[in-house]
Amino acid sequence: MQTELMRPDELGIFMAADLLRSGGLVAFPTETVYGLGAKVYNEAAVAAIFEAKGRPADNPLIAHVLGITGAQECGEWTPLAQILASAFWPGPLTLIIRRKPIIPRIVSAGLDTIALRAPSHPVARALIAACGFPIAAPSANRSGRPSPTTAAHVMDDLAGRIPLILDGGPSEVGLESTVVDATGMCPLVLRPGSITPQMLATVAGECQVADSVMRQLQEGEYAPSPGMRHKHYAPMARLTLVEGEDEAVKRVLLTLAKGRADTWVLALDGELRHTEGLRFKSLGRDAGEAAHRLFYLLRQADEEGVQRIFVKALSPEGVGLAVMNRLARASGFDIIQAAEFNNQHHH
Ligand code: TXA
Numbered sequence: 001m002q003t004e005l006m007r008p009d010e011l012g013i014f015m016a017a018d019l020l021r022s023g024g025l026v027a028f029p030t031e032t033v034y035g036l037g038a039k040v041y042n043e044a045a046v047a048a049i050f051e052a053k054g055r056p057a058d059n060p061l062i063a064h065v066l067g068i069t070g071a072q073e074c075g076e077w078t079p080l081a082q083i084l085a086s087a088f089w090p091g092p093l094t095l096i097i098r099r100k101p102i103i104p105r106i107v108s109a110g111l112d113t114i115a116l117r118a119p120s121h122p123v124a125r126a127l128i129a130a131c132g133f134p135i136a137a138p139s140a141n142r143s144g145r146p147s148p149t150t151a152a153h154v155m156d157d158l159a160g161r162i163p164l165i166l167d168g169g170p171s172e173v174g175l176e177s178t179v180v181d182a183t184g185m186c187p188l189v190l191r192p193g194s195i196t197p198q199m200l201a202t203v204a205g206e207c208q209v210a211d212s213v214m215r216q217l218q219e220g221e222y223a224p225s226p227g228m229r230h231k232h233y234a235p236m237a238r239l240t241l242v243e244g245e246d247e248a249v250k251r252v253l254l255t256l257a258k259g260r261a262d263t264w265v266l267a268l269d270g271e272l273r274h275t276e277g278l279r280f281k282s283l284g285r286d287a288g289e290a291a292h293r294l295f296y297l298l299r300q301a302d303e304e305g306v307q308r309i310f311v312k313a314l315s316p317e318g319v320g321l322a323v324m325n326r327l328a329r330a331s332g333f334d335i336i337q338a339a340e341f342n343n344q345h346h347h
């Protein structure tokens with residue numbers, strides 16, 4: 001199959017909507033990452049998403065809608081969903097509520113809940129509007145690869161497997177949406193994103209974060225969000241997080257990374273400054289910029305054949321929690337405590 005790349009102008013949107021209507025797959029830009037869409041009511045088309053991505057059958061998809069009315073078609077709306085959607089839609093927030101029978105089971109991988117999101121990206125919105133039905137879409141990467149933040153990333157992963165990619169330029173946020181269980185009274189964050197627990201608490205009065213957000217699930221342990229079970233966002237290089245004070249982290253990196261051409265060191269600007277002999281790659285000035293750059297850098301590392309990546313841990317506050325959640329999973333929870341490491345390697 002030939003994969004077309006089209007500008008998201010009137011013709012592009014028309015072609016994309018036409019493909020989706022007839023059961024085809026289309027990759028499209030959103031403000032978070034690129035999505036791989038199918039008509040939510042077409043079981044065969046949804047099955048083709050799992051096939052094209054190589055996605056495990058137990059990992060449910062997100063249904064993309066224009067807003068609250070569209071969401072109410074798909075799930076049992078709740079007072080909490082109303083509060084959160086009113087505050088943050090359209091935007092990078094996914095709400096989990098009970099699934100209505102009209103939505104095929106395969107969309108939510110057999111769960112009795114459904115994930116819903118109203119994206120703010122004008123191309124995503126134009127596409128949903130042109131279709132007139134919700135679009136089921138996970139991120140448009142091969143399963144296990146970092147989510148795509150450009151059309152070129154989608155092409156790298158899915159060329160020959162899907163008919164059409166709409167090119168909307170680089171994604172603004174760069175990390176996937178915040179996923180929140182909105183079935184109860186209090187929001188429960190299952191996957192952190194750029195809409196932070198603090199922001200959710202501001203409108204909902206309180207907010208909980210699933211403890212599995214920063215922890216590795218045990219073999220056979222129940223996963224509140226099935227995506228947490230899978231090794232995710234993995235670059236080809238082995239990735240290690242280094243936690244600790246600037247000076248302590250610097251000492252670890254001088255031991256493990258100095259002078260190695262195949263090794264990258266990722267950190268925020270200003271940290272690890274003037275450390276010679278390290279191949280330093282900037283995550284930007286703050287957690288928001290790190291979110292924007294992370295997946296791009298991980299893919300770039302693959303392209304350049306980087307074998308080893310060390311990342312100086314960010315503070316898990318605000319958007320930093322989302323960045324750290326992705327990094328912890330990309331590393332397979334390979335995390336060095338700098339102070340301890342330096343004690344053991346002292347001589
Ligand atoms: O920003 C995003 O969320 C992007 C764009 C395209 O909207 N989508 C995305 O989808 O990143 P992806 O590949 O992460 O898949 C959906 C995530 C998975 O982690 C899945 O486990 C979780 O949402 N999810 C979906 N339905 C769920 C449900 N009923 N209960 C709990 N988690 C669910």
Ligand code: MG
Nearest residue numbers: 138139140147
């Ligand atoms: Mg994904």
